[in-house]
C-alpha cells in the first residue's frame with residue numbers, strides 16, 4: 001500500500017496528503033500535506049507530529065511500511081493545532097501510555113482539544129533531549145512561531161530540523177523534496193504561507209533565526225509540517241525567511257480595490273498605467289470576494305509581501321468602504337505588515353457620490369496596519385473625468401519615483 005519516503009538512514013516521512021483541501025482558515029490552497037516523521041533509532045522509534053483528524057490511516061499505513069506502528073516508543077507533538085495533533089487521540093488509544101513530548105503550554109492546549117486524562121504527556125523545555133540509541137532529538141521552544149505552544153525538534157546526527165509550521169508550504173504534490181518540486185515553486189508556496197501566517201511574527205522569526213544560528217549546529221535538511229522538505233535549498237528558505245521578515249521587497253506595487261459602477265476601477269487603471277510607465281512591476285487585484293483568479297485576499301497579501309507599495313481603493317457605500325474592501329482591510333490590520341523591518345508605502349483612492357468617506361477610512365486602516373500612507377489619498381465625485389484620470393496617472397508616476405528612490 002502506501003509507502004514512507006526516506007530522508008536519511010532511519011528517518012522517514014510518514015505524513016498524509018490532503019489533495020482536496022481548497023480553503024484552510026480562509027487561505028486558498030491547492031491541497032496540502034500533514035507531514036509526520038518517523039525516526040527509528042537503535043533503541044527507540046519516535047513519531048514526530050501526526051495529521052488532521054481523518055488522515056490517521058495514511059500515517060499508520062506509511063509507518064507500517066517501515067515498522068509495526070505498535071512498536072512506536074514515543075511521540076513528539078511540536079504543535080497543538082488540529083492539523084498536526086488530530087491523530088493523537090487514535091495514537092494514544094493504540095499505544096496506551098505512550099509518552100507524548102510537548103511544551104508546557106501544549107499540555108493545556110491539548111487538554112482543551114481532546115480528553116487527555118489518560119495521556120502520558122511529558123513536558124520538555126529548550127535544550128532537553130530524547131535519546132533513541134544512535135540518534136538524539138533535541139527540543140527548542142519556539143513560542144509564537146506560530147502559536148504559544150510551538151516548538152522545534154532537532155535531530156543532531158542527521159542535521160535535520162523539524163520546525164513544524166515554520167518554513168512550511170501548503171501544496172499537495174507527489175513530490176516530497178524541494179528539488180523535486182523545483183526551487184522556484186517551493187519558495188513561491190513558502191512565500192504565500194509566510195505572507196498569510198508569519199508576517200505578524202517577523203520580529204520573532206529574526207530573533208529565532210539568530211538563536212538557531214548562534215547554536216552553531218549544522219542544518220542539512222529542514223522538514224516542515226506542510227509541503228516539501230528542504231534538502232537542496234535549506235539555505236535559500238532560511239535566507240528567504242530573513243528577507244521576508246526584514247521586508248526586503250521589489251520595485252513593485254500591488255493595487256487592490258473593488259468597484260460598483262466602474263469609477264474606482266478607472267482610477268485603479270490610471271494609477272497602474274502611471275506606476276508601470278514609471279518602471280514598477282504592477283499587480284492589479286479586483287477583490288470581488290476572491291472570485292477572480294489570483295485575487296483572493298490570501299493571494300493579494302502574498303503579492304504585497306514583496307511589493308514596496310500597496311494602493312487600496314473603494315467607492316463609498318452608505319458612508320463606508322465596500323464590504324469586500326472592509327474584509328481585506330481587516331485581514332491586513334491583523335497581519336500588521338508594519339512589523340516587517342522595512343515599512344511599506346500606501347495610498348488610498350476611490351469614488352463617491354457627494355460626501356464620501358471611504359478613502360479616509362482606508363488611509364486610517366492602512367496606518368493601523370503600520371503602512372506609511374502618502375497624503376490624504378485621492379477621491380473623486382462619481383466618474384473620474386479626463387483631468388482626474390490624468391491626476392491618477394501622475395500619482396502612479398510619482399509613486400514609482402518614490403519607490404525607486406528607496
Ligand SMILES: Cc1cc2nc3c(=O)[nH]c(=O)nc-3n(C[C@H](O)[C@H](O)[C@H](O)COP(=O)(O)O)c2cc1C
Pocket residue numbers: 258259260261262263264265314315316317318319320351352353354355356357381382383
Ligand atoms: C447603495 C449605494 C450607496 C451609496 N452610498 C454613498 C454614500 O454613503 N456616500 C457617497 O458619497 N456616495 C455613495 N454612493 C455613491 C457611490 O459612491 C458613487 O456612485 C461612486 O461613484 C461609485 O463608485 P464605483 O463606480 O467605483 O462603484 C452610494 C451608491 C450606492 C449604489
